[in-house]
Amino acid sequence: MKAYVAPRYNPSLHRYAITLAVCTLFLVVAGASVTSNQAGLSVPDWPLSYGQVMPQMTGGVLFEHGHRMVATFVGMLTIGLVIFLAKAEPRRWMRNLGWIALGAVILQGLLGGLTVLLLLPPAVSVSHACLAQLFFSTIVAIAIFTSRSWQEGPRLVDDYGVPSLRGLSLILPVLLLLQVALGAAFRHGAMTVLPHVVGAMLVAPSILIVCAFVLHQFPDHQILRKSAVALLAITVAQVMLGIGAYFARLNAATSPVAMVAVTVAHVATGALTLAASIALAIQIRRNVRERVHQTVPAPMGRAI
Helix, strand or coil: CCCCCCCCCCHHHHHHHHHHHHHHHHHHHHHHHHHHCCCCCCCCCCCCCHHHHHHHCCCHHHHHHHHHHHHHHHHHHHHHHHHHHHHHCCCHHHHHHHHHHHHHHHHHHHHHHHHHHCCCCHHHHHHHHHHHHHHHHHHHHHHHHCCHHHHCCCCCEECCCCCCHHHHHHHHHHHHHHHHHHHHHHHCCCCCCHHHHHHHHHHHHHHHHHHHHHHHHCCCCHHHHHHHHHHHHHHHHHHHHHHHHHHHHHCCCCCHHHHHHHHHHHHHHHHHHHHHHHHHHHHHHHHEECCCCCCCCCCCCCCC
């Protein structure tokens, strides 16, 4: 087996990735603010003329135009990340991941433009919301791949549970992405809240099961334990915010500010939940070896 050769740790690249992840999370918050305030068509021209809009920064225009300005800034940072990776990153797959992130930003901008030009079609709006969270998770993954702990190499342990922890780790992000899509579909009026609530009742126990498996099987594995605890903590917060968002929406007529604040926090924490599940899956696939099934030889028959 080829020995693991770690690339040189670049703290500047790692900090840049973290900065981009934080800015992307703020972009998710800005996008959720546009949806929650029903400001999606406040600036109906796209691409917009900044000079014509800036003097009118009031009401829904503030949220919609602010969202576009943050998106432009994140796009510029992503171009910087691609350049940084091309100059400083020896791993080809990491450089390719940077290009994938840039492609996602470009596609996200096009979906955002179509959302305005086509007057908020649910399919495009939901795709726009889901891609934003996938992009955030991609940047979080890049931050993990450029961290010092990643450069130090894996600490291998054996997957001895049934079902396979490696397999469960891949299913969990898929379930969370579907849950994100259901939430976005509700916010954009494509369906009622019931599918999203039912999804939460399925996803939350799934997260609990996977994290319990990790903590039970590998209580002394620092990276796996931290990843599982982080996902559990974020999930608890997300469930509480989901309940709060539901009741705040029922009282939206009397407390609109509370409804917007809780809904935006719920969307942002949803992005953190998805990213945390992907982070846990990455660490499981890296540190947990696949279970080896040993074949027991059959007893030899007696000679006649």
